[in-house]
Structures are given as structure tokens and as C-alpha cells.
Amino acid sequence: MILPILRWPDPVLTTPCAPAVLSDDLRALADDMLDTMYAAPGRGLAAPQVGRLLxxxxxxxxxxxxxxxxxxxxxxxxxxxxxxxxxxxxxxxSIPGPVTQVERAEAVRMRWTDLDGGPQEAVLTGFEAICAQHEYDHLDGILTLDRLSPQARAEAEAAVLA
Known part of the structure; x- marks a missing residue:
């Protein structure tokens, strides 16, 4: 199912998320989020972007x-x-329109749980590393706008609100 994507300045997007508990509902949410991401079309999607603070x-x-x-x-x-x-x-x-220049680490070691409850760990590089850091920020209530200089942020906000 395609879910509605929240848009900035919705306050849910700046709210830190709670730990997720594995369940059939969470698996269904993940499936719906993948459908939504591909339909958008995006390369990543975090639960708060669809209104779930997980x-x-x-x-x-x-x-x-x-x-x-x-x-x-x-x-x-x-x-x-x-x-x-x-x-x-x-x-x-969640911030349609502007593409901003954001500083990130070129690689990241991530650890997570998969939908079967198994522990996973990987070193992500290149665009995959950038994407993972971007989505991870969403879980802490951080948006790309928060990583910009005041001038770049003002320009990006003006572009969204135009």
C-alpha cells in the first residue's frame, strides 16, 4: 500500500523516534514503506516520514x-x-523541490536488526552510505535543512515555500 509522505514543516519530522518492536504490523509497515519509496520515486524512506515515530x-x-x-x-x-x-x-x-549540498562521511558502519530478528552489520560506501546517514538522521528528528549553513537553509526553505 502506498502511504502518504509527510512534508516539512510537519512537526513529526523533527521528533526523535522510539525503538521499533518486531511484529507482523512492523513487517507490514516495512513492506508499505518500500512500496511508497519506489512509487515516490525515492531511494530511502524513514518511518517518521510516513507518520510513524519508530x-x-x-x-x-x-x-x-x-x-x-x-x-x-x-x-x-x-x-x-x-x-x-x-x-x-x-x-x-519530505522536502520536495530543493536539492541541497550536505556534508557526510564517505563510509559508515551500521548495525541493525532485520525483519526476522537477526542481527546485521555492514560497511556502506558511496551513495549507499550517504542514503543510510540521511535516513538515520530522520530517526533522530534531523532534516537535511538542519545540516545547512543559515544562508543555504534560508534559500532551501524559500524554495520549498515558494
Missing amino acids: RLFVMDAGWKDGPRTPRVLVNPEVVELMGARVVGPEGCL
Whole structure:
């Protein structure tokens, strides 16, 4: 099922999320979030973007250029930010319009639980690392706007509100 995506400045988007509990409802939510992400079309979607304040996000960083390889991360943790800091373009389904330049680590070691309750850990690099850091921020109530200089933020907000 395609879910409505909340848009900035909805206050849910700036609210930190609670831990997710594995259940059939959570699995159904993850499936719906993947459907919503692909339909949007986006490369990642966090639970607060669909109004659920849970530590859950889905992503598929490369599906637009190749086969679908979805990931579902339940209660993800950033274990380590790795490599150089890089600045690159980021868009957000909850902030339609502007693409902003955001600084991120070029690699990240993440730990999470999968939908079967199994522990997972991976080092993500390239765009997958950027996508994971972006979605992880949503779980803490942080938006790309929060990572911009005051001038860049004002320009991005004006573009959204125009």
C-alpha cells in the first residue's frame, strides 16, 4: 500500500523516534514503506516520514540504475563514521523541490536488526552510505535543512515555500 509522505514543516519530522518492536504490523509497515519509496520515486524512506515515530527505515540506493536490492533496517545504529567527509547533493521526499549540498562521511558502519530478528552489520560506501546517514538522521528528528549553513537553509526553505 502506498502511504502518504509527510512534508516539512510537519512537526513529526523533527521528533526523535522510539525503538521499533518486531511484529507482523512492523513487517507490514516495512513492506508499505518500500512500496511508497519506489512509487515516490525515492531511494530511502524513514518511518517518521510516513507518520510513524519508530526507529525503522528502508532504502535501495541503486534501484534506479539497476535491479532492486531493498534493505530494511530496524533499530539501526551508526557504529562508526569512516573515511573522508564529502559534500554532495541530497534531496528528500519530505522536502520536495530543493536539492541541497550536505556534508557526510564517505563510509559508515551500521548495525541493525532485520525483519526476522537477526542481527546485521555492514560497511556502506558511496551513495549507499550517504542514503543510510540521511535516513538515520530522520530517526533522530534531523532534516537535511538542519545540516545547512543559515544562508543555504534560508534559500532551501524559500524554495520549498515558494
